[in-house]
Amino acid sequence: MSQSKKRKKNVPCRKPPKSYLEISKQYYNDYVRVAHKIMLMAGIDPAEFDVLTKRTKQDLMMIKQTPYRVVAEKDSKVPRAYLKFFNYLMGVYEKKTYYGDPKFNVSFLDYVTYGLSFIVAVRNHNGHDNILSDDQHERLEKIREALEKYEDEHEKDLYWIRTNELMRLLSMYVSMPNYRFYTSTETVEMDSHKCRMQNLIKVSSFEPEKRFFKVKGEKRSSYQLWHYNVFSDSNDPNPEKTEIPAVLMEEDNFDTALEKLKEMETIEKYPVYVQNHALHRIRQRLDCVDNLYVNKVLSLSFMLPKFITATNGQRMIRAIDESCKPIGYFPFLQQDGAILLLTFLPLSSPITPEGSVLWKELGIKIDDSRYIGLDKLSFYIQTDFETLPKLKQALEKADMWHLTEIQTESQTERKEDQILKRFFTESNSVMDEVFVSPAGADL
Numbered sequence: 001m002s003q004s005k006k007r008k009k010n011v012p013c014r015k016p017p018k019s020y021l022e023i024s025k026q027y028y029n030d031y032v033r034v035a036h037k038i039m040l041m042a043g044i045d046p047a048e049f050d051v052l053t054k055r056t057k058q059d060l061m062m063i064k065q066t067p068y069r070v071v072a073e074k075d076s077k078v079p080r081a082y083l084k085f086f087n088y089l090m091g092v093y094e095k096k097t098y099y100g101d102p103k104f105n106v107s108f109l110d111y112v113t114y115g116l117s118f119i120v121a122v123r124n125h126n127g128h129d130n131i132l133s134d135d136q137h138e139r140l141e142k143i144r145e146a147l148e149k150y151e152d153e154h155e156k157d158l159y160w161i162r163t164n165e166l167m168r169l170l171s172m173y174v175s176m177p178n179y180r181f182y183t184s185t186e187t188v189e190m191d192s193h194k195c196r197m198q199n200l201i202k203v204s205s206f207e208p209e210k211r212f213f214k215v216k217g218e219k220r221s222s223y224q225l226w227h228y229n230v231f232s233d234s235n236d237p238n239p240e241k242t243e244i245p246a247v248l249m250e251e252d253n254f255d256t257a258l259e260k261l262k263e264m265e266t267i268e269k270y271p272v273y274v275q276n277h278a279l280h281r282i283r284q285r286l287d288c289v290d291n292l293y294v295n296k297v298l299s300l301s302f303m304l305p306k307f308i309t310a311t312n313g314q315r316m317i318r319a320i321d322e323s324c325k326p327i328g329y330f331p332f333l334q335q336d337g338a339i340l341l342l343t344f345l346p347l348s349s350p351i352t353p354e355g356s357v358l359w360k361e362l363g364i365k366i367d368d369s370r371y372i373g374l375d376k377l378s379f380y381i382q383t384d385f386e387t388l389p390k391l392k393q394a395l396e397k398a399d400m401w402h403l404t405e406i407q408t409e410s411q412t413e414r415k416e417d418q419i420l421k422r423f424f425t426e427s428n429s430v431m432d433e434v435f436v437s438p439a440g441a442d443l
Contacts, residue, residue, distance in 0.1 A: 023061050031061055034106060034114035039143065041100045042150035048143055056136045060121040064196040065113055067094055068163060070184075076204035077180070086170055086203065093166050100157055112159060112199060119147055120197075159199075160186045164235035167201060168228055171237055172295040178223045178279050180205045183238040211273055213340050215333070222273040222340055227299040242302045243269040244339060249307055249315070270334065272302060274341040278330065282319075282344040285328065288378040288408045297321050301330070310351040319344065325402045326354070327377070347400050348374040354398045361394035380404045 036046035049057075070086040072078040098104075099111035106115065125132065125140040132140070151158065167184040175181045182205045189198045209224040226239035246268040247260050282294060297319055306318040308329070316329040329352055330341045347354040348369060358374075373379035380403035385392040395401045 023058060027064075028057075028061065030110070031114045031118065032057075034110045035118045037104045037106045038100070038111075038115050038118065038147070041104055041106075042146045044143060044146045048139060052139060053133075053136060056132055056140070059132065060118060060125075062195070063117060063121065065117045065120075066191075066196055066198050067091070067109055067112055068199045068201055070167075070201045070203060073185075073202045073204035078182070078203050078205055082174055082182075083203070086167075086201075089170060090163075090166065090201070097162075100154065108162065116159060116199075117197075119151075122147060161235055163201060164237045167203075168230075168235055168237040169292070171239075172228050172299070173290070173292040175228075175239070175295060176279075176291065177208060177225055177274055177298065178276055180207055181226050181239050185238075211338075213273070213333075213335055213338075215275075215340070215342070220275055220277075220340075222275045225272040225274050225298065225302070225341070227302055228295065229303065230296065230299050231303065242272040242298075244272060244302065244305055245269050248305055249334070249339075270337060270339045272339045272341065275343070278341045278343050282328070285344060285346045285375055286377050288376075288381060289406070293321070297327065300324070308353065311353075311356055312351045314351065316345070316352075317341075321406070323402065327403065327406075346375045346377075347398075347403065354400050358394055358398040358400060361397055362391070377403065377406065381406060381408055 032049070035049055039046050039049060052060075068090050070083055070090055072083060094109035094112065095107055097108045099106045099108055099115060122140055122144045125137060125144065155161065163186050164184075167186075171182040171184060182203060184201050184203045187200050187202060189200060191198050208226060211222055211224065212219050213222055214220070225242040227242045228239050229236050247264065249270075282297070286294060286297075300321065301317060301319045304320065304324070308316055308318060310316055310329070310331070314331050316331045318326050319328040319330055321327050326347060328347055329345045329349070331343055331345060332339050332341050334340075345352060348358055349355045350359050350366070350369075359369075364372075369375060380395075380400075383391075383404075385395070385404065392401075395404070
């Protein structure tokens with residue numbers, strides 16, 4: 001075969017680094033537009049930027065920022081489908097959310113791409129003494145002080161706190177207590193060849209510890225439970241080991257237990273493990289909600305743990321959702337310095353406070369309850385109780401009516417759309433209202 005007919009290899013085009021330093025007219029205009037709006041947010045006259053020299057502006061624009069990209073941590077087990085899923089949602093999030101007051105119309109994408117470049121460059125202007133004149137430094141110092149004051153007063157709008165919030169939501173959507181938990185870290189890496197800062201979110205995963213317990217003479221496998229801290233000020237996207245102070249197990253009254261907790265110098269804590277059976281039951285009985293809802297239940301239930309005694313003497317932990325209302329209970333046993341969750345009981349179980357009232361009102365038996373479907377959440381959401389006044393009255397008397405108000409996801413919607421819908425339309429829950437004691441965050 002002749003040399004001319006040989007197939008040429010596809011070699012990526014390598015532009016010289018100098019070409020990436022060039023500032024296009026489009027980039028210049030977008031940068032100035034975003035800088036003006038951010039200065040208005042911070043209470044600075046945009047004219048302070050306009051009077052800067054061309055050389056100063058070009059120096060500020062020299063190091064560019066990229067939109068966020070989600071990648072797998074080296075040697076970590078993260079499916080490619082998850083990375084594609086995360087990147088799609090991150091892209092929509094950047095385009096559809098705003099930095100600061102929405103009236104200024106600065107999308108999160110503009111903030112990350114241009115705003116961060118502007119803010120970081122202004123902060124570091126003192127490192128360019130050999131480039132900028134004294135009067136330019138004075139103007140930039142004035143802008144820097146105003147920007148830092150604004151960021152200190154609006155910490156929840158910082159880029160890494162915002163991305164943490166989304167990544168925590170996505171991690172809760174895909175993590176499974178008996179398989180794998182996902183974590184993420186926001187980072188910035190310098191791309192020296194293209195002279196730009198790459199905003200990255202590195203995702204990794206880990207498998208929970210597997211442990212065996214003896215239950216009724218049989219060896220049962222279980223997994224150490226982790227939870228995501230939904231009360232974290234920084235929206236920490238990484239799970240924490242679930243541990244419960246021993247004093248909380250001794251008190252049915254949560255407030256009394258907290259008071260005792262504050263008086264203790266050393267706090268003994270028990271790690272929590274969960275059987276596969278318990279996870280199977282919670283998904284079987286919460287049959288019309290997604291994995292995100294289940295993980296929120298696990299997080300809230302053990303960050304705000306409340307213990308009760310069932311009518312048969314069994315100790316149980318209350319399971320709550322974002323409304324902080326009970327949706328079931330976790331019977332448990334204490335063994336070898338740990339807590340083992342045995343199963344998940346619905347509110348309609350005859351041994352729960354709510355179920356005992358319901359059964360008394362309806363006069364039903366266990367077979368009747370299963371036949372009707374009282375043990376499944378879908379029954380309460382799909383049933384027209386206006387045509388069943390006796391059942392409606394019984395649910396209200398048993399304090400179970402809130403189950404009919406739980407919002408479920410459409411079965412025909414894409415997973416991506418379900419997440420976006422929940423993220424952008426979900427109103428603030430009452431979690432912040434009930435979380436009145438800082439001690440509760442460390443439980």
